[in-house]
Amino acid sequence: MRRTRLMALACAALSIVALTAVAASQAKSSKPAAVNYKVGLVTDIGGLNDRGFNHLAYVGLQRAAAQLGVQVKVLTSTGANDYVPNLSSLAKDGYNLIIGVGFLQEQAIQQVAKAFPNTKFAGVDMNAETDFQGGISKNFEGLIFAENEVGYEVGYLAGLEAKRLGKTAVSSVGGIPVPPVVRYIAGFQAGAKAAFPGVKTLNGYSQDFVAQDKCKNVALSQLAQGSAVVFQVAGGCGLGALDAAKEKGAWGIGVDADQYYVNNRVLTSAQKKVDVAVYTSILNQVKRNVFAGGSNLLFNAKNGGVGLGKINAGVPAAEVAKTKAVAWQVHQGKVMVPTTCANKGC
Template sequence: MTIWRRRSWMAIIAAVFALTFVLAGCGKSDNNQNNGGQPPETQGGQQNEQTETGSNETSGGEEKQYYVVMVTDVGGVNDNSFNQSAWEGLQQFESEYGAKVDYLQSQSDADYVPNLNQFVKNGADLTWGIGFLMGDAVKQVADQNPDAKLAIIDQVVDAPNVASVTFKEHEGSYLVGVVAGLMTKTNKIGFVGGMEIPVIKRFEAGFTAGVKAVNPDANVIINYTGAFDAPDQGKAAAATLYNDGADIIFHAAGATGDGVFNEGIERKKAGGDVWVIGVDKDQSITFGHDITLTSMMKRVDQAVVQVSADLVNGRFQPGLTELGLAENGVGLPENNPNVPEDVLKQVDEYAQKIVSGEIVVPSE
C-alpha cells in the first residue's frame, strides 16, 4: 500500500465522503446559497451556546446548529484548486454535522478584513481565512474580536483564538517531480507559479528536487505569473514553456493554472505530446485524464473538516498544525492511470524515505 494511501484520520474521512465530493462537483450546491454572511436562524429565536463538555446541545436541551464559514482569497471559490477544495471541505462538514456553512469571495486584498468582520459580527462559530495572503487580515480581526474563533490555511497567525494549518507542500511536490523526471521525453520540464510567496516557493523547491533526484540531466524552467486569478496569464506562461521544449508542466497557481490546462489541451488536440500536473485537488476530475499526468494533492478539504469538527466536539485548538506525507496531508491521487506502475513504485520508495527522514526535502 502506497504511503499516500495511509489510513490517517484524513484518509478515513476522505474515503467516507468521496462520493459526496463527486456528486457535489464544482462550485456551490443549490442548497448552500451565499447569504451575504448572515447567520442561520437559531432554534427558538435565541442564540445557542456550546456547553463546557463540548456537547452540541444547549442548556435548554435543543441541538445547536453550528455556523462555520470561509473567506476566499482573490482566486475565488471556483478556482478548481485551493479555495474550491476548502469549500468542498465545508460542504462535507455540513453533511456530517448538520451545520450551516457559507462563504464570501474576495475580489482584492482590500476585501479580506471586511469579509472576515462581516461573518464574525454576524455570529459565526468559526471563520476561516483561506490562504497565505490573508494572514495579516486574520490577525487583525482576531485581535479585535478576542471572543471569536478563526482559522487559517497556509499561514501561521499568533493569536489565542486562531487555529493555523500549514502543509509540507515540498514533500508532495517532490513526488510529482519524481514522476516528471522519469516521464519527460525532452528533459525540459516547466513550473508555473502564481505569486512568488513562501508557500509557492515550497512547491517549486520540492518539485525541482524530485526531478533532479531521478533525472539530473533534466532542466526545470520556472515561470511566475504574479497572480492566482489570471487564467490568461497561465495560458501564456504555458505556451512559452511548451515552445521552449517542455513536455510536462506542473502548476501551483490557483485559478491561473486553469490557463495552463487550457493551453495543454489545445496542444494535445493538435497532436502535441504534452502533459500538465495539477495541484491541490485531483485535477483530472476537472480537466480529464487526456491532459492530466497526475496531481499534487494538498488536503485542504480534510484540514477544514477536521478543525471544524474539533469545534463541534469541544476540541478546538488554537495554534499550529502542520501536515505532510506522514499525516497524509499531501501526496498523489489514489488513481494515476497515466503513470506506469514502475514509476509509481519508485514514487512510493521515495515517499517512504521522506517519511522515515532518510530524505529531507528542501523547502526553499
C-alpha cells in the same frame, strides 16, 4: 401444508416491513442534530469554482455541516479589499469560528482577529509561528501543509518522464511567490533532479491566481524551451498551464485537488487536502474542545494531508512503481525535502 406456507410467507412479509422500518428510523437518526456552533468561511479571490483550493475548503465546510450539524456561511472575496469586511461581518454576526482561505488574507486576518478577541479564527496556508510580522493573537490557528513533500513526489515522476521521452527540461508555473507556492516548486525541482540529475528546471510566475491566459502564456514559453512536463501551482489561473501542455502534447501536473479530469494530458496531481484541514479544525472544536491557538495544525505526507493524485494510464508501470516507492519513503520521513529552491531557482 398450504396453511403453514401462508403463515410463513406472512411472517416473512412482516419481517421485511419491520426491517424496513428500522432502516428508515436509522437513516433518519443518522443526520446529526443541529448544534449551536456557527462557522464562516471567507474565500480567496479564486472563488469557489477554482476547481482546487477554495473549492476544497468549501467541501470541508459542507462536510462539517452534514456530519457535525454546525451552521455554516460562505463569503466570497473578489479582491483583496473584500478580506477585512468579509471577516469582520462574520465576527459581528457571532460566528464562533471564521476560516480565511489563503496566504493573501494574512494581514486582514491578523487585523480582524485582534479586533475580535473572543472569536476564533483559522487560516489556511497561514503559519501562526512564522508568517505574521508582529505576531498573531492567541485566537488564531494556522492550517499549514508540507507542500514540498508532495511537490517532490510529482517532481520525481516528471523527471522520470522527461528522461524516458528524451527531453531535457521540466517546468513549473507559479501564481504569486507566497511561501506555500515556493514550497511546492522547491520540492518539485528537487524531486525531478533526484529522478533525472541532468534535467533542467524552469520556473515562472504569472503574478495571478485567476486569469488562465496569463498562466497559459508562461507555460507556452516554457514548452517552447523544451519542457516535457508543466507543474501548475497557480490555482484557477494554472488551468491555463494545463491547457497549454495538452495543446503542445506535453504533460501537465495539477495542484491542490486531484485534477485528472481537466484533460487527458494530466500526468498526476499534487494533492493538498484543504478539505480535510477545514473539517479537522471544526471537528476539533465541536467534538474535542481542542484549538491550537497561536500555533498550527500541520498536514503532511505522514498523516495523509498531502499526497499523489491519480497517475495517468499512459505512464509505464515501472515508473508508477518507482514513484509510489519514493512517495512511501517521503511518507516514512526517509527523504529530507527542501522548502526553498537551490540557486534561487524559484
